[in-house]
Amino acid sequence: MTRNIGILGAMAQEIDEVKALLTEKTIVKIANREFVVGKINNVRCVVAFSKWGKVAATITAALLIQEFAVTDLIFIGTAGALADGLKVGDIVISKRLVQHDLDARPIISRFELPLLNRVYVDSDPDLTALAGRAVSNLINKGVESMVGEEAVKEFNLNPTLYFGDIASGDQFVNSIEKRDEILSLLPDVLCVEMEGAAVAQACLEFNTPFTVIRTISDTADHNAHVDFGRFIIEVANAYSRAIINEIMRLV
Ligand code: ADE
Numbered sequence: 034m035t036r037n038i039g040i041l042g043a044m045a046q047e048i049d050e051v052k053a054l055l056t057e058k059t060i061v062k063i064a065n066r067e068f069v070v071g072k073i074n075n076v077r078c079v080v081a082f083s084k085w086g087k088v089a090a091t092i093t094a095a096l097l098i099q100e101f102a103v104t105d106l107i108f109i110g111t112a113g114a115l116a117d118g119l120k121v122g123d124i125v126i127s128k129r130l131v132q133h134d135l136d137a138r139p140i141i142s143r144f145e146l147p148l149l150n151r152v153y154v155d156s157d158p159d160l161t162a163l164a165g166r167a168v169s170n171l172i173n174k175g176v177e178s179m180v181g182e183e184a185v186k187e188f189n190l191n192p193t194l195y196f197g198d199i200a201s202g203d204q205f206v207n208s209i210e211k212r213d214e215i216l217s218l219l220p221d222v223l224c225v226e227m228e229g230a231a232v233a234q235a236c237l238e239f240n241t242p243f244t245v246i247r248t249i250s251d252t253a254d255h256n257a258h259v260d261f262g263r264f265i266i267e268v269a270n271a272y273s274r275a276i277i278n279e280i281m282r283l284v
């Protein structure tokens with residue numbers, strides 16, 4: 034089957050950089066969302082801004098799957114680090130996704146997805162491995178292959194790639210208390226963001242393979258909002274563009 038890869042990003046500017054990679058573009062608008070259909074390195078792709086939060090991202094993912102018949106879905110964006118040792122500029126690729134704000138106790142256990150009998154949704158192993166090869170190639174080439182030397186110095190970038198659990202919730206986490214609360218309940222989680230687990234649930238229900246790639250933009254503490262904006266503009270956009278380009282080169 035010809036691959037038709039859906040790419041979602043959580044920031045408008047970031048996804049604009051990815052859209053710029055597309056050739057033979059067609060734009061389709063549905064539900065206040067713009068889907069750009071085309072090719073990256075000769076691979077058929079549909080690229081869209083997910084919008085923020087779990088509900089918005091679920092709508093966008095469901096449209097991508099149902100209206101554009103994507104064969105795979107890649108979510109790319111930034112996240113706040115939860116695990117010790119992770120630093121700004123590192124990259125996390127999902128093994129499993131969990132919604133840290135889902136709690137239907139006492140009917141079912143904390144974090145359990147209603148009627149789905151599970152807490153975690155696994156990302157697709159093959160797509161995850163493919164994303165991992167792409168990121169490793171870029172790291173091996175040197176981070177300067179993704180961003181300019183000035184940003185490398187300014188943000189002290191020396192990226193490490195991790196594979197692990199990602200937690201999502203409708204909250205920008207920017208306090209040590211909230212960070213610690215999530216970690217105490219979900220100790221394997223590496224980072225926190227606002228969409229991945231919702232997209233994972235949509236992909237599970239539609240039986241669509243997916244993976245989530247997140248660049249660490251902050252450490253989810255009281256400095257999170259300060260770091261965030263500058264990092265997106267100066268680093269995350271360029272990372273996303275380079276990573277998606279490299280994935281499509283390897284497909
Ligand atoms: N995305 C990037 N940083 C985040 C944070 N600290 N909390 C939630 N989502 C994020």
